[in-house]
Amino acid sequence: MFRTDRTEQKRSSGSAPSSSNGAMPPETLLRETHQKWVQALEEQKRLQAKLEHLERDFHTIFDSVPAMIWYRDRQGTILRANRCAAESVGLSVEELVGKNYYELFPDGAQKALEKDMQVVLSGRPLYKQLRKYVTADNRVRWVLADRIPYWDENGQVAGVIVFAQDITEQKAAEDELHQANRQIERANRQLRAAAERARILAEEAAAANRAKSEFLAHMSHELRTPMNAILGFADILQEEALTEEQRQYVQTIQRSASNLLTLINEILDFSKIEAGKLHIEMMPCSCTEVVREVAELMEHTARSKGLEFRVDCAPDLPGVMYTDPMRLRQCLLNLIGNAVKFTEKGFIAVRVYPETAAGQKRIRFDVQDTGIGIEPARQSLIFESFTQADSSICRKYGGTGLGLAITRRLMGLLGGHVELASQPGKGSTFSLILPCFVEPVQSTSAADPSAPAAVPQEDDRHIGCIGRILLLDSDPPNPVHASLLLRRAGLDVCVVQSLREALEEHKQKPFNLVLIALQKVQEARKAAARLRNADEHLPIVIITGDSSSKTAEQFKIAGCNAVLVEPVSRGQLYETLRSFLSIQAALSVSEEPAASETGGTEDLYEALPVLTEQIRECYARSDYETLAEYAGRLVELGQRFRRSGLADKAGRLQKALAGGTVQPDELQRQLDELNDLCLQIMLGR
Ligand code: ADP
Numbered sequence: 001m002f003r004t005d006r007t008e009q010k011r012s013s014g015s016a017p018s019s020s021n022g023a024m025p026p027e028t029l030l031r032e033t034h035q036k037w038v039q040a041l042e043e044q045k046r047l048q049a050k051l052e053h054l055e056r057d058f059h060t061i062f063d064s065v066p067a068m069i070w071y072r073d074r075q076g077t078i079l080r081a082n083r084c085a086a087e088s089v090g091l092s093v094e095e096l097v098g099k100n101y102y103e104l105f106p107d108g109a110q111k112a113l114e115k116d117m118q119v120v121l122s123g124r125p126l127y128k129q130l131r132k133y134v135t136a137d138n139r140v141r142w143v144l145a146d147r148i149p150y151w152d153e154n155g156q157v158a159g160v161i162v163f164a165q166d167i168t169e170q171k172a173a174e175d176e177l178h179q180a181n182r183q184i185e186r187a188n189r190q191l192r193a194a195a196e197r198a199r200i201l202a203e204e205a206a207a208a209n210r211a212k213s214e215f216l217a218h219m220s221h222e223l224r225t226p227m228n229a230i231l232g233f234a235d236i237l238q239e240e241a242l243t244e245e246q247r248q249y250v251q252t253i254q255r256s257a258s259n260l261l262t263l264i265n266e267i268l269d270f271s272k273i274e275a276g277k278l279h280i281e282m283m284p285c286s287c288t289e290v291v292r293e294v295a296e297l298m299e300h301t302a303r304s305k306g307l308e309f310r311v312d313c314a315p316d317l318p319g320v321m322y323t324d325p326m327r328l329r330q331c332l333l334n335l336i337g338n339a340v341k342f343t344e345k346g347f348i349a350v351r352v353y354p355e356t357a358a359g360q361k362r363i364r365f366d367v368q369d370t371g372i373g374i375e376p377a378r379q380s381l382i383f384e385s386f387t388q389a390d391s392s393i394c395r396k397y398g399g400t401g402l403g404l405a406i407t408r409r410l411m412g413l414l415g416g417h418v419e420l421a422s423q424p425g426k427g428s429t430f431s432l433i434l435p436c437f438v439e440p441v442q443s444t445s446a447a448d449p450s451a452p453a454a455v456p457q458e459d460d461r462h463i464g465c466i467g468r469i470l471l472l473d474s475d476p477p478n479p480v481h482a483s484l485l486l487r488r489a490g491l492d493v494c495v496v497q498s499l500r501e502a503l504e505e506h507k508q509k510p511f512n513l514v515l516i517a518l519q520k521v522q523e524a525r526k527a528a529a530r531l532r533n534a535d536e537h538l539p540i541v542i543i544t545g546d547s548s549s550k551t552a553e554q555f556k557i558a559g560c561n562a563v564l565v566e567p568v569s570r571g572q573l574y575e576t577l578r579s580f581l582s583i584q585a586a587l588s589v590s591e592e593p594a595a596s597e598t599g600g601t602e603d604l605y606e607a608l609p610v611l612t613e614q615i616r617e618c619y620a621r622s623d624y625e626t627l628a629e630y631a632g633r634l635v636e637l638g639q640r641f642r643r644s645g646l647a648d649k650a651g652r653l654q655k656a657l658a659g660g661t662v663q664p665d666e667l668q669r670q671l672d673e674l675n676d677l678c679l680q681i682m683l684g685r
Contacts, residue, residue: 216271346370419620467512532559
């Protein structure tokens with residue numbers, strides 16, 4: 001109808017141009033209005049479709065969100081809920097709408113109401129509220145809820161929208177973690193307490209052990225005096241006019257007393273070593289002479305048993321070496337005595353010769369016999385105290401099983417070790433291996449049986465100040481001992497062998513003191529002068545063999561602060577260092593991080609000589625299991641002190657031993673390499 005009107009209107013108006021009087025002809029106006037109206041209708045339809053699409057999208061998202069969403073009004077009536085929410089109570093979405101939320105969850109309803117009201121009244125959201133609820137099938141669930149205000153079209157808060165995430169599993173995992181942490185803490189506390197108890201027990205045991213050893217030492221000493229009297233008077237009695245029967249009695253007294261005295265002496269030595277009270281006196285001596293003296297004593301006994309007795313000293317042995325000749329004699333006597341005791345026919349051969357291992361010169365004393373030999377499984381045990389190869393030995397040959405234990409410990413105190421090669425029924429070769437000290441070495445006592453001879457006693461190890469020392473010394477084995485001595489005193493030492501290296505090292509990181517121990521006076525003086533030129537404040541200490549006052553004067557002119565004349569005692573050396581380092585340390589302690597590192601690496605320098613020694617001993621007695629353990633300790637040391645070379649090499653050795661397939665040559669090679677590396681580290685390289 002409307003349309004007809006318009007058409008007619010258009011027709012009657014003809015086709016006169018609309019611009020004639022500026023007004024649009026009615027039919028044009030009508031047509032345009034109609035077009036706009038159609039367009040508006042289409043737009044409305046499009047918007048309607050879009051709205052429906054959006055609503056569908058919203059519902060899809062609303063229902064797929066993995067969290068519960070609740071719309072509820074001020075009274076708690078559920079206006080809308082998503083599928084996740086409906087599933088949580090075991091109802092459909094449709095069933096939920098219209099129900100009262102607080103009635104649905106009576107457990108905790110009061111709290112929920114309070115929080116809802118807080119949001120409604122403040123118009124502000126509430127986030128991350130932890131809430132526990134019980135499901136229809138009686139399961140406890142935990143949710144983390146966010147509440148935001150639900151605004152109606154009038155801008156009023158009509159209720160709340162709640163987003164709740166089920167975190168039951170996450171919470172259970174967290175609880176488990178807390179529980180586990182609590183258990184770990186408890187276990188740690190127990191562990192700490194156990195470690196403390198173990199430490200106290202170990203201290204008590206060590207104290208008890210020391211007390212026992214001291215008691216034994218005193219007792220043995222007390223026993224020795226009357227034993228000597230018995231032997232002395234038996235000797236006097238022997239001279240008297242006795243009947244044959246009486247003479248037999250006296251001889252029995254003499255034999256028994258002499259056996260008893262040997263036993264007492266062994267116990268005395270052993271307990272002295274254990275109690276750390278055996279003093280080692282390092283002095284110049286000739287190893288050839290020591291061997292000849294012992295051989296003279298034993299030769300007669302060997303020959304009287306019908307045994308051949310040979311002694312062979314290599315011509316290239318040093319004329320003088322530094323060791324404790326009395327203790328060396330005691331070790332040789334014990335080995336040769338055993339060789340004679342356990343050999344019925346054949347020979348006893350004593351050989352002495354120099355050798356080099358891992359860059360270290362040493363002297364080997366072999367005592368070979370053609371006696372009963374020792375089973376491989378017993379070879380490591382016989383070095384333990386009071387242990388013999390088997391029970392028949394005591395019956396047949398007598399003895400206490402202390403001799404080898406003492407020998408092994410004495411060798412440790414002299415800086416050496418014992419090796420054994422033996423075949424049952426064919427014979428044995430026991431070897432004493434001593435470092436070839438051709439320079440004065442500090443005397444020591446038995447505090448640490450496995451430590452090298454130059455190790456000072458525990459009590460006076462630390463000199464009470466800190467500092468970096470540069471040691472210039474080119475004559476091995478001197479640098480090894482000097483650097484060990486200094487490190488054990490808690491100092492950080494760098495060893496160099498030439499003046500050029502010394503200058504370079506000092507330039508890179510200045511030292512607190514330089515110790516020059518070059519043998520040639522000229523060289524030492526030149527080195528002192530060059531170092532003084534390079535650093536006018538650097539304390540320079542010289543150790544020289546030349547005691548003339550003229551030389552001392554020349555050193556002073558060259559810029560030296562102190563001159564020590566050999567043999568230098570440890571106390572003298574420490575005293576001199578202390579006089580310079582105390583000032584130096586005080587000046588540099590705050591800016592010197594190396595000080596704390598020194599304390600740490602000191603452990604490394606303490607442990608390395610002992611471990612290498614133990615490894616050598618294990619190898620000598622073919623105890624590969626313990627050897628692997630010690631290699632493991634070297635790996636730990638390497639890792640702890642970031643010595644990757646050490647950790648790698650020791651790790652390779654440990655692995656090879658664990659595989660059990662390592663060839664003797666290969667094992668020897670690996671051990672030599674490892675030993676060499678340890679030596680380099682001890683030298684500070
Ligand atoms: P002792 O000789 O007093 O028993 P040792 O400690 O000197 O104590 O020796 C321990 C054991 O080692 C001996 O009992 C013996 O079984 C074995 N042994 C030592 N030396 C030899 C040797 N040369 N030949 C065979 N067995 C030996």
